[in-house]
Amino acid sequence: MDSKLYSRSLGYAGGQGLPAPSPLEPGQVIDRFRLEEKLHVGGMAHIWRVSEVNHAGDSRLPLIMKVPRIKGGEDPATIVGFEVEQMIMPMLAGPHVPKFIAKGDFTRQPYIVMERIEGVSLRARLDEAPLAIDEVIEIGSRVATALHDLHRQHLVHLDVKPSNIMFRPDGTAVLVDFGLSRHDHLPDLLDEEFTLPMGTGPYMSPEQVQFVRNDPRSDLFALGVMLYHFTTGERPFGQPDSVRGLRRRLYMEAVPPRAIRKDCPPWLQEVIFKCLEVKAERRYQTAGQLALDLQDPSQVVLSKRAERLQGSGAIKTFKRWFFALGAEPAAAYAKTTEQLERSPIILAAVDVDNATTPLLERLRETVRRLVLMEPGARLACVSVMKTARIGMDDLVDDAGRSRHVKQLVGLKHWARPISKALNLDEGRLTFHVLEAPDAAAAITEFAQRNQVDHIVMGARGSSVLRRYLGSVSAQVLANSECTVTVVRATPGTEAAPAKPDAP
Amino acid sequence: MKTALITDLHANREAVEAVLEHARFQAVDQYVLLGDFVGYGADPGWVVDTARALVRQGAVAVMGNHDEAVVRGSSPHMRPDARHVIEWTRAHLSAEQIDWLASLPMTQQRGDHLYVHANAWMPSGWDYVHSRSEAVRSLHATDARYTFCGHMHEPKLYHVSGTGKAGDFTPTPGVPIPLPPHRQWLVIPGSAGQPRDGNPAACYAVFDDAASALTYHRVPYDYETAGNKIRAAELPQRLAARLEEGQ
Numbered sequence: 196m197d198s199k200l201y202s203r204s205l206g207y208a209g210g211q212g213l214p215a216p217s218p219l220e221p222g223q224v225i226d227r228f229r230l231e232e233k234l235h236v237g238g239m240a241h242i243w244r245v246s247e248v249n250h251a252g253d254s255r256l257p258l259i260m261k262v263p264r265i266k267g268g269e270d271p272a273t274i275v276g277f278e279v280e281q282m283i284m285p286m287l288a289g290p291h292v293p294k295f296i297a298k299g300d301f302t303r304q305p306y307i308v309m310e311r312i313e314g315v316s317l318r319a320r321l322d323e324a325p326l327a328i329d330e331v332i333e334i335g336s337r338v339a340t341a342l343h344d345l346h347r348q349h350l351v352h353l354d355v356k357p358s359n360i361m362f363r364p365d366g367t368a369v370l371v372d373f374g375l376s377r378h379d380h381l382p383d384l385l386d387e388e389f390t391l392p393m394g395t396g397p398y399m400s401p402e403q404v405q406f407v408r409n410d411p412r413s414d415l416f417a418l419g420v421m422l423y424h425f426t427t428g429e430r431p432f433g434q435p436d437s438v439r440g441l442r443r444r445l446y447m448e449a450v451p452p453r454a455i456r457k458d459c460p461p462w463l464q465e466v467i468f469k470c471l472e473v474k475a476e477r478r479y480q481t482a483g484q485l486a487l488d489l490q491d492p493s494q495v496v497l498s499k500r501a502e503r504l505q506g507s508g509a510i511k512t513f514k515r516w517f518f519a520l521g522a523e524p525a526a527a528y529a530k531t532t533e534q535l536e537r538s539p540i541i542l543a544a545v546d547v548d549n550a551t552t553p554l555l556e557r558l559r560e561t562v563r564r565l566v567l568m569e570p571g572a573r574l575a576c577v578s579v580m581k582t583a584r585i586g587m588d589d590l591v592d593d594a595g596r597s598r599h600v601k602q603l604v605g606l607k608h609w610a611r612p613i614s615k616a617l618n619l620d621e622g623r624l625t626f627h628v629l630e631a632p633d634a635a636a637a638i639t640e641f642a643q644r645n646q647v648d649h650i651v652m653g654a655r656g657s658s659v660l661r662r663y664l665g666s667v668s669a670q671v672l673a674n675s676e677c678t679v680t681v682v683r684a685t686p687g688t689e690a691a692p693a694k695p696d697a698p
Numbered sequence: 699m700k701t702a703l704i705t706d707l708h709a710n711r712e713a714v715e716a717v718l719e720h721a722r723f724q725a726v727d728q729y730v731l732l733g734d735f736v737g738y739g740a741d742p743g744w745v746v747d748t749a750r751a752l753v754r755q756g757a758v759a760v761m762g763n764h765d766e767a768v769v770r771g772s773s774p775h776m777r778p779d780a781r782h783v784i785e786w787t788r789a790h791l792s793a794e795q796i797d798w799l800a801s802l803p804m805t806q807q808r809g810d811h812l813y814v815h816a817n818a819w820m821p822s823g824w825d826y827v828h829s830r831s832e833a834v835r836s837l838h839a840t841d842a843r844y845t846f847c848g849h850m851h852e853p854k855l856y857h858v859s860g861t862g863k864a865g866d867f868t869p870t871p872g873v874p875i876p877l878p879p880h881r882q883w884l885v886i887p888g889s890a891g892q893p894r895d896g897n898p899a900a901c902y903a904v905f906d907d908a909a910s911a912l913t914y915h916r917v918p919y920d921y922e923t924a925g926n927k928i929r930a931a932e933l934p935q936r937l938a939a940r941l942e943e944g945q
């Protein structure tokens with residue numbers, strides 16, 4: 196099992212004044228909750244199924260109560276971790292966390308009541324690893340999506356591992372256990388409390404080993420460890436139980452997944468290695484960017500390591516060890532969301548076939564300025580290839596395929612001046628031709644799925660066309676959750692039709 | 699019960715008006731004024747009268763170092779600027795207003811809340827809580843769970859756990875922070891009348907007993923008018939400029 200690395204020898208005087216809670220029994224009522232059945236006995240806490248007494252209303256959420264195990268009040272990890280979770284959970288919302296209901300403080304009976312997520316954690320699947328590649332990708336993309344949402348809520352989880360991940364019936368990933376987490380808007384009670392790195396040995400990022408607790412990219416390292424494990428059936432850095440063992444990940448490179456599993460695609464190896472970079476600034480900058488790559492592998496830029504079949508030689512490892520000596524993590528971002536704000540995903544929706552040249556130029560200039568402002572920005576250029584609502588899928592035939600390629604070529608041509616001027620490489624620029632009957636829906640859905648921060652698109656130029664076909668941009672504007680910028684060409688320049696060789 | 703914690707008002711009428719209006723909107727039922735009603739600003743009489751009215755209605759108030767200096771009068775050891783401000787302030791307060799300042803206690807304790815202007819280890823020494831070590835010193839000097847103090851003009855939150863480990867935190871305005879009662883907390887709301895963290899908006903905080911939650915607030919106010927009054931009163935000009943810069 197995963198072992199938490201805490202200093203357990205520290206006396207916790209604060210616990211001694213607390214009344215030792217009497218053992219809980221089924222049927223007992225605490226505040227407004229009746230204990231129904233003990234579901235789980237953990238090292239740190241017990242989980243009870245509870246019901247709300249005198250609950251009015253029909254929509255009963257299934258509830259659990261988490262009760263910390265206080266063993267004589269001397270265990271600082273349990274107490275502070277539970278305190279942290281009690282502070283953080285009420286701050287979080289959305290589908291990727293259990294809904295918080297109530298809490299009880301340490302002066303009486305400490306507990307947290309929250310929504311019960313049915314099913315078991317991802318922990319069970321570890322024993323089945325290696326999993327099918329498709330399933331690894333699916334898990335990775337769902338967890339990355341959940342992490343991006345939490346990071347946007349100013350939270351770094353800092354204990355991402357299979358036993359802390361569950362899934363709703365619709366497949367949405369849910370993160371649980373915020374006992375080691377850090378929220379930008381709350382005091383970090385753990386920061387000063389312990390003298391050993393905090394986290395779970397196999398998953399802890401190099402900067403966590405070095406006591407950095409505010410970098411959301413730490414969670415991406417942990418997710419990389421998970422993806423590695425699910426792909427290969429092995430842990431990339433073993434299961435260290437000492438700080439010295441933990442520090443090995445600062446210079447030891449993991450054995451390439453493809454050396455263990457031949458059918459691991461090079462792009463997945465590339466993605467995993469990118470998550471496992473020692474320096475956070477060389478990883479994916481946001482979980483959203485990772486999710487984007489997992490959902491569209493054709494866009495992953497492969498480096499030499501993508502194909503590698505063996506580990507680094509002794510000389511290279513020695514070099515890495517040497518440079519890791521005394522290396523301090525680069526100054527981390529002060530706030531979790533700052534990191535996210537610096538690394539937005541910008542979607543440029545480009546109607547390469549129908550838009551006028553002035554509009555395409557104006558659109559490109561608007562996008563250029565946006566990308567220029569944020570050096571960590573990632574640009575996804577999207578065009579929609581209309582398919583019939585009913586009938587044969589015309590993509591299977593050659594004509595369909597060539598239409599697809601033609602759109603892709605058009606998109607790349609449109610973006611060329613930006614990619615050249617801004618040196619957009621290393622996967623910061625991607626192209627996507629979506630095939631859908633409804634352009635607005637396709638753009639909106641793509642943006643949602645890929646955590647896009649900002650959509651930039653042109654208004655349909657001709658008022659005649661707009662009257663008959665409706666405005667795509669208006670629909671995107673109405674239905675998207677992110678910022679949408681609608682670009683118009685300068686009045687009077689509309690009439691010029693797009694030339695095939697433009698721009 | 700919701701308590702508004704307001705400190706370092708510094709004779710800034712515009713800031714205090716804005717803060718009180720904001721607090722009314724938060725449905726606050728109790729006011730605690732942590733000292734330094736006067737000094738720096740051009741409206742000492744109005745601020746003192748407003749504080750007295752609040753105290754008559756049940757508010758808690760303690761003395762600050764500027765209040766003490768105005769009560770005692772200037773001394774030759776002070777810098778000329780400071781001496782000038784104190785003499786100017788005395789000249790613009792009635793005897794009754796000065797008596798009220800003189801009557802303020804150094805500390806007040808209500809249940810597990812301690813209210814003091816500077817620190818708990820020697821309130822009349824006016825030492826600052828600059829960092830964690832002073833915060834720990836102050837928290838060790840009291841058995842109160844929550845210490846609320848001013849004197850430092852930047853908003854800050856310190857906490858000490860049962861193991862004696864201290865932490866500090868720079869709050870985000872408008873976000874309620876739960877303060878669990880089994881730790882000790884030292885709350886510095888930040889100055890209402892002369893913020894110094896680079897943000898000119900007035901500082902104060904609201905503590906909600908029922909939820910044990912503390913919310914720091916920043917309230918924009920008309921610092922140009924406050925600054926113009928300082929200039930018109932021929933008080934030191936930099937006192938006006940620092941309101942505009944929040945420095």
